[in-house]
Amino acid sequence: MSIGHTLLGLLEEGPRHGYDLKRAYDERFGLDRPLHYGQVYATLARLLRNGLVAETGTEPGSGPERKSYAITDAGVTDVERWLATPEKPELYLQNTLYTKVVLALLSGRSAEDVLDTQRSAHLATMRKLTTRKTNGDLADALICDHALFHLEADLRWLELTAARLGELAKEVAE
Amino acid sequence: MTTLLGATGLHKSFGPTEALLGADFGIAAGEVVAVMGPSGSGKSTLLHCLAGIVRPDAGTVGYQGRDLFADTDAERTALRRTDFGFVFQFGQLVPELSCLENVALPLRLGGTRRKKAEAAAAEVMARLEVDDVAPKRPGEVSGGQGQRVAVARALVTAPKVIFADEPTGALDSLSGERVMRMLVTAAKEHDTAVVLVTHEARVAAYSDREAVVRDGRTRQQVTA
Numbered sequence: 001m002s003i004g005h006t007l008l009g010l011l012e013e014g015p016r017h018g019y020d021l022k023r024a025y026d027e028r029f030g031l032d033r034p035l036h037y038g039q040v041y042a043t044l045a046r047l048l049r050n051g052l053v054a055e056t057g058t059e060p061g062s063g064p065e066r067k068s069y070a071i072t073d074a075g076v077t078d079v080e081r082w083l084a085t086p087e088k089p090e091l092y093l094q095n096t097l098y099t100k101v102v103l104a105l106l107s108g109r110s111a112e113d114v115l116d117t118q119r120s121a122h123l124a125t126m127r128k129l130t131t132r133k134t135n136g137d138l139a140d141a142l143i144c145d146h147a148l149f150h151l152e153a154d155l156r157w158l159e160l161t162a163a164r165l166g167e168l169a170k171e172v173a174e
Numbered sequence: 175m176t177t178l179l180g181a182t183g184l185h186k187s188f189g190p191t192e193a194l195l196g197a198d199f200g201i202a203a204g205e206v207v208a209v210m211g212p213s214g215s216g217k218s219t220l221l222h223c224l225a226g227i228v229r230p231d232a233g234t235v236g237y238q239g240r241d242l243f244a245d246t247d248a249e250r251t252a253l254r255r256t257d258f259g260f261v262f263q264f265g266q267l268v269p270e271l272s273c274l275e276n277v278a279l280p281l282r283l284g285g286t287r288r289k290k291a292e293a294a295a296a297e298v299m300a301r302l303e304v305d306d307v308a309p310k311r312p313g314e315v316s317g318g319q320g321q322r323v324a325v326a327r328a329l330v331t332a333p334k335v336i337f338a339d340e341p342t343g344a345l346d347s348l349s350g351e352r353v354m355r356m357l358v359t360a361a362k363e364h365d366t367a368v369v370l371v372t373h374e375a376r377v378a379a380y381s382d383r384e385a386v387v388r389d390g391r392t393r394q395q396v397t398a
Contacts, residue, residue, distance in 0.1 A: 116386065116393060123208075126379035134355060148376050155375040162388075163212055 003035065004043050005082040008052060008075050015056045015070035018044055028139060044069055052078050097154065101161060115162045122151050122158075175202045177236070178367050179224060179335055184233035186219050193219040194230065195390035203334065204365040206358055208378035211387035217371045218339060220387060224369060225258055225337050226250040238334075255284055259328030259336040259366075261357070263343040266324050267312035274299065274308040277327045284331070298326040302356050318349030325357050332364060339371045347376075354380045 003025075010016070010024050018040050026034040047053040052075035059066040071079075097118060104111040126148055133144035180200040186193045193216045201207050211217050222228035223235055226242045235242040237257075242250065259280075260266070267276045274295050281291035299305045302322045307315045315323065321341060328336050338357065342350030358380045361368045372378050386393040 112393075119386070120384070123375060123378060123384055126375060127381070130376075130379040148379065152375045159212060159373075 002082065003039060004047055004052075005079060007040070007043055008047065008071055008079045011053060011069060011071040012076065012079065015068050017066070017068050021069070029143075047075065050074075097158075105165075111165050112162060115158050115165075119155060119158055122155050126151050175205075177201065178203045178205075179235070179237050179369075181220070181224055181230075181235045182233055184220065184223055184230045184235070186216075186223060186228065186230045192390055194223070194233075196233070197387065197390060197392045199224060199385060199392055201335070201367045201369060203367055204362060205383075206361060206368040206370060206381045208381035208384040209369060209371045209387060210373060210375075210378055210384050211393075212373070215387045216390040217373075217387045220392075221337055221339055221369060221371050225260070225335075226254060255280060256331060257334045259331060259333035261321070261324050261328045261336065261338040261341045263340040264317070264320075267320060267327075269312055272309050272311060273304065273315065273323045276312065276323060277330055280327060280331050295326070295330055298330050299323070301360065302326045302329075316349070317345050318352060321345060321349070321353045322356060325353060325360070329360050329364075329366075333366060335367045335369065336361060337369050337371075340373070341370070342372070342374070342377050350374075350377065 006025060006029060007021055010021055010028075016024065018037070021044075022035050022037060022040045025040075044053065048055070048069070052072055053069045054072050056068045056070045058068070100114050100118075101111050104114045129144040129148050129151075133141045133148075136144070177200040180198075182198050184194045184197040184199075195216075197216060197220050199207075199209075199220060209217050209220060219228060223230045223233075226235065226237075226245075229243055237253070242253075245253070267273070268279065271279065274292055277295035277299055278286075278288070278291040281294060282288065286294075296305060296308060299308055302325055304315075304319050304322045304326060307319050307323065312320055312323065321344075325341070328338075336357070341357065342353050345353065354377055357368065360366070368381075370377070370381055378384055
């Protein structure tokens with residue numbers, strides 16, 4: 001997730017203070033991982049340096065929380081470019097799960113146990129997401145659905161792998 | 175947790191094919207358990223044994239403390255009508271009847287008068303937001319509406335257990351989600367147990383826990 005682009009997008013609604021930005025971000029996108037203040041100010045400083053935002057005013061007092069930021073034309077162009085660029089499809093094959101299954105097979109341990117344990121953990125997470133989705137608003141549903149579909153994809157891979165383990169065992173036995 | 179419906183050591187063969195090889199299962203009132211596993215693992219056979227439709231070669235099925243297969247066929251049939259509800263993937267509604275008549279059917283078969291049965295049916299249909307299709311025939315409604323009509327029919331007798339075999343299998347994601355949400359909500363409200371056979375994890379995520387069937391055995395019974 002590009003925090004910079006997300007903050008820029010939020011600034012398109014109008015100028016905001018760093019604190020307001022953090023709050024807006026957390027409300028819409030930060031369900032699992034709210035932003036740290038440090039992240040917000042570091043990101044704003046970078047956007048300012050690159051001319052993507054401009055300071056619009058400073059309230060009496062000192063410190064970054066007094067400054068208000070507005071998106072510049074260059075910032076708007078940047079957001080547009082970001083929105084128009086597809087994300088790199090992530091490959092999950094290199095992840096820990098794959099490593100564990102391969103290591104279990106290599107070491108003669110039960111790969112099925114690894115898969116069963118993982119399925120159970122995946123489903124537990126999916127249950128929480130489903131509950132949150134059921135009790136939440138549309139924004140919750142969209143975020144949770146995305147996570148649910150990804151977890152489901154992992155599980156489908158698990159099921160297929162489990163099925164292939166059976167074939168493999170038969171081939172070895174023959 | 176008191177087991178409402180349970181099975182121990184179920185074995186079932188169809189000719190040379192061994193569908194169940196010692197499957198165990200248990201579900202409490204108001205609990206939703208997803209039965210998962212690959213095609214041909216024995217999920218549906220397990221469901222059919224639990225519902226008293228298929229007699230296992232060995233093992234027992236207990237419902238509210240009684241041995242389901244010690245009963246006569248007629249007693250089991252009566253039990254299925256009063257205590258059990260069924261939802262399948264598709265093709266379960268009688269095409270010649272209206273949706274309302276379909277939902278009222280289990281009550282009518284149990285001897286309830288038409289007016290009373292249809293009033294009860296209309297109430298359940300309203301809860302599942304399909305009261306607007308009440309006069310229509312099943313062929314005239316969408317897949318999602320049809321499945322919600324089927325869920326309404328399963329709920330109309332206020333059963334203790336609902337057996338749902340791939341209830342969203344023929345639906346798109348959004349319709350499937352709606353069916354699941356309404357099925358689970360209705361079940362929780364009435365303390366109805368749901369045995370949910372599915373191979374879809376997103377559907378299983380509506381359950382309280384899962385039982386995985388592989389090669390005719392239940393591989394795990396994880397307590398949430």
